[in-house]
Amino acid sequence: MTNAYKQLADILVTRFEVEPEELRPDVTFEELELDSLFLVELGLVLEQDLGVKITEEDATPRSTVRSVADLIEARLPASA
Amino acid sequence: MTDLEVAVTGIGLVTPAGIGIEPTWQGVCAGVPTAATDPELAGLPVDISCRVPSFDPRALLGRRATMSYDRFTQLALVASGEAIADAGLDPSTWDGARVAVVVGNGVGGAATWETQYRRMLDGGPRTVSPLLIPMLIPNMVAGNVAIRFGATGPNLVTATACASGATAIGTARDLLRRNVCDIVLTGGVEAGVAPLMVTGFAQMGALSNRTDSPARASRPFDVDRDGFVMSEGSAMLVLERPGDARARGARIRAHLAGYGASADAHHMTAPDPSGNGVERAIRHALAEAGLGPDDITHVNAHGTSTPLNDRAEANVIARCLGGAPAVTSVKGVLGHSLGAAGAIEAALTVLTIEHGLIPPTANLERQDPEIAIDVVTAKARPQRVDAALSNSFGFGGHNTVLAFTAA
Numbered sequence: 001m002t003n004a005y006k007q008l009a010d011i012l013v014t015r016f017e018v019e020p021e022e023l024r025p026d027v028t029f030e031e032l033e034l035d036s037l038f039l040v041e042l043g044l045v046l047e048q049d050l051g052v053k054i055t056e057e058d059a060t061p062r063s064t065v066r067s068v069a070d071l072i073e074a075r076l077p078a079s080a
Numbered sequence: 081m082t083d084l085e086v087a088v089t090g091i092g093l094v095t096p097a098g099i100g101i102e103p104t105w106q107g108v109c110a111g112v113p114t115a116a117t118d119p120e121l122a123g124l125p126v127d128i129s130c131r132v133p134s135f136d137p138r139a140l141l142g143r144r145a146t147m148s149y150d151r152f153t154q155l156a157l158v159a160s161g162e163a164i165a166d167a168g169l170d171p172s173t174w175d176g177a178r179v180a181v182v183v184g185n186g187v188g189g190a191a192t193w194e195t196q197y198r199r200m201l202d203g204g205p206r207t208v209s210p211l212l213i214p215m216l217i218p219n220m221v222a223g224n225v226a227i228r229f230g231a232t233g234p235n236l237v238t239a240t241a242c243a244s245g246a247t248a249i250g251t252a253r254d255l256l257r258r259n260v261c262d263i264v265l266t267g268g269v270e271a272g273v274a275p276l277m278v279t280g281f282a283q284m285g286a287l288s289n290r291t292d293s294p295a296r297a298s299r300p301f302d303v304d305r306d307g308f309v310m311s312e313g314s315a316m317l318v319l320e321r322p323g324d325a326r327a328r329g330a331r332i333r334a335h336l337a338g339y340g341a342s343a344d345a346h347h348m349t350a351p352d353p354s355g356n357g358v359e360r361a362i363r364h365a366l367a368e369a370g371l372g373p374d375d376i377t378h379v380n381a382h383g384t385s386t387p388l389n390d391r392a393e394a395n396v397i398a399r400c401l402g403g404a405p406a407v408t409s410v411k412g413v414l415g416h417s418l419g420a421a422g423a424i425e426a427a428l429t430v431l432t433i434e435h436g437l438i439p440p441t442a443n444l445e446r447q448d449p450e451i452a453i454d455v456v457t458a459k460a461r462p463q464r465v466d467a468a469l470s471n472s473f474g475f476g477g478h479n480t481v482l483a484f485t486a487a
Contacts, residue, residue, distance in 0.1 A: 016144075016147070017138065017143045017144050017146070017147065033143065033144070037210045037211055037214070038144075038147070038211075040210035041147075041209055041210055041211060044206065044207060044209070047206075048203075048207065
């Protein structure tokens with residue numbers, strides 16, 4: 001489990017009312033009932049909290065949590 | 081019975097007296113004011129309000145209710161759920177295309193607007209939530225009731241300021257009578273207790289300044305009244321044509337027998353002291369209901385506790401209704417919930433008719449000597465009520481009067 005995955009999981013649970021037991025690397029945002037409006041909001045939170053820019057094209061309802069976590073990992077500022 | 085009459089078969093209430101019909105009815109009849117110092121208004125000149133206690137959106141509405149809906153939508157969804165259950169209806173089996181939704185609202189998602197505007201000022205436009213618009217636009221409450229309960233008939237929100245809830249109910253009655261639906265979910269909602277909104281009302285001099293003793297601040301018809309107390313809440317009613325209600329064996333709580341509406345065309349915010357607009361609305365409601373002025377034995381007044389409203393309203397009641405009706409204003413207990421008030425008071429008028437019990441006007445200690453009507457005070461008055469009016473008036477000069485009769 002990457003650090004980014006843990007950070008994303010934490011944000012999804014604390015800010016987006018996702019239940020911890022629903023979270024798996026291969027679950028999609030659609031399955032978590034997070035539609036495109038919520039994903040734009042998620043992008044804002046990631047930018048604010050982690051300093052990482054995730055666009056609407058990066059995180060779609062069909063994206064898995066792992067795929068977005070991998071993007072975050074790759075884009076995390078060196079200091080983080 | 082007139083051919084305009086419709087049956088009230090369900091009620092849902094979410095008010096500062098509690099979540100549900102029973103706590104609200106008990107609280108209003110007990111006459112205990114709900115106004116209190118509001119931590120969210122700390123530091124403002126008027127820092128008191130009436131708030132719905134212990135409202136947990138996630139527990140009541142499920143996941144993401146807090147993220148997806150402003151509080152005004154949340155309150156109406158909970159009230160709608162209770163009203164549907166109270167009517168004995170099951171949304172999983174009803175023909176949704178024949179179910180309409182008409183909700184009155186004054187100010188939309190006020191708190192969301194204020195919070196997001198602050199985010200933009202503090203953090204720039206990129207920090208504004210994409211959920212801002214779907215959360216704040218006033219019509220979204222009707223849209224979300226439709227989504228949650230599968231109601232795909234006509235769907236709209238009415239805005240006549242503090243008469244909005246009553247206007248919605250009258251409009252809903254018309255939809256039923258046009259036969260474009262068989263069931264209407266209708267009422268009003270408001271969640272306008274937010275710093276900018278409260279300050280706006282305070283700046284126009286509409287609010288009570290009795291911030292050192294909030295429980296005594298809302299005092300309709302009292303000689304020392306000095307304005308209203310901002311409140312929140314929702315009431316939703318289920319209306320059906322009486323024949324349909326009887327055919328499915330529904331309990332009819334009361335009938336909505338008449339609806340009168342007019343405009344003062346006098347001043348943006350002050351009531352017309354002549355009361356002519358209110359009088360026309362009352363006479364129209366009576367005519368639709370086939371009632372005479374002496375038949376009305378109870379009036380659930382608009383009674384805001386502002387100096388101007390209460391005197392003007394009392395004068396019209398005294399002039400138009402010859403039967404010396406027992407008048408009450410529940411705003412002494414609940415404060416003024418703007419667009420929800422007309423619907424909450426309509427629901428309470430129905431309960432008054434059903435129970436034969438008129439709730440008291442809280443804080444009425446010394447009646448304004450210029451107000452010559454019979455106001456129920458101190459404690460609830462047991463009295464049979466066969467026909468009653470519920471008055472609602474809004475800034476802009478909107479006057480709405482609903483006439484209810486016993487089932």
